[in-house]
Amino acid sequence: MDFQNLLIQNKGRIQYIVINRESKLNALNKATLAELHIALTDAFKSDSVGGIIITGAGTKAFVAGADIAEFDGQDANGGRQIAREGQSTVFDVIANGNKPVIAAVNGFALGGGLELAMACHIRVASDNAKMGLPEVTLGLIPGYGGTQRLTQLVGRGKALEMIMTADMITAADAFTIGLVNHVVFQDDLLPKVEEILNKILSRAPLALASAIKAVNDAAKDGVNGFETEIEEFARCFDTEDFKEGVSAFLQKRKAEFKGK
Known part of the structure; x- marks a missing residue:
């Protein structure tokens, strides 16, 4: 446009x-x-x-x-x-x-x-x-x-x-x-x-999105930001980026995140 x-x-x-x-x-x-x-x-x-x-x-x-x-x-x-x-x-x-x-x-x-x-x-x-x-x-x-x-x-x-x-x-x-x-x-x-x-x-894109959501929920009335953090933390475990991040850490190399 x-x-x-x-x-x-x-x-x-x-x-x-x-x-x-x-x-x-x-x-x-x-x-x-x-x-x-x-x-x-x-x-x-x-x-x-x-x-x-x-x-x-x-x-x-x-x-x-x-x-x-x-x-x-x-x-x-x-x-x-x-x-x-x-x-x-x-x-x-x-x-x-x-x-x-x-x-x-x-x-x-x-x-x-x-x-x-x-x-x-x-x-x-x-x-x-x-x-x-x-x-x-x-x-x-x-x-x-x-x-x-x-x-x-x-x-x-x-x-x-x-x-x-x-x-x-x-x-x-x-x-x-x-x-x-x-x-x-x-x-x-x-x-x-x-x-x-x-x-x-250079960080994991899906983790960045989760971090933004969790931090935002800290200021929302009627929303338990701690629960948001727990759920977003858990959600990260199902991502390919999490597996890549852990693998890179254990292998002492730089992680290559794909936002998946």
Whole structure:
């Protein structure tokens, strides 16, 4: 498919999904969210894609937020649809995906942009990155999972402070509070993300999917994450990758996983 708002680039088993609206600071409008849903769904289904890197075009912004112009004139029903559709078709798809997704955060990650990064499994920021949830300055709150994921990542007190003040924080501060995994110089951002993802991709793909599911279930109400862990642990025993991993360990050689 030819995308109007995304660039899709494959580098070995890594697929880059680049939000390509540089003149709009890569803001997430309805059309971009629809394209993201298609691109992500295709990537998760593709046998040739092992993991995904999401980033924004240019050096100024990862994603500077949602396209606020599309909110104008909406009532409560419209707002509910915007939030529910965005969460179910993009943000939850990333978080619950069966392959690792890393956000390469360069420049501004604000509002929906920070929510997009938080939906990813790992976040790496350049040292010029600025992050925040400014929705209360518009009379709104985060609607793409921001209140929930920020709380899970940094704790209730810090999440409330960031949301209620609407202040931006630096990449260094984001690292200190656990919002991002690493901070690197701008020129080192994509190499660092590729380094992390290539290391992950040397591991057993089905085990990676099980790990994502088990960790996600730790934060779900009414779900016993320990039971999920037990079941996913057991499921791994029926895979060819498990047999290969044990065999390679005993033979003191590098395992060659096939995702089976």
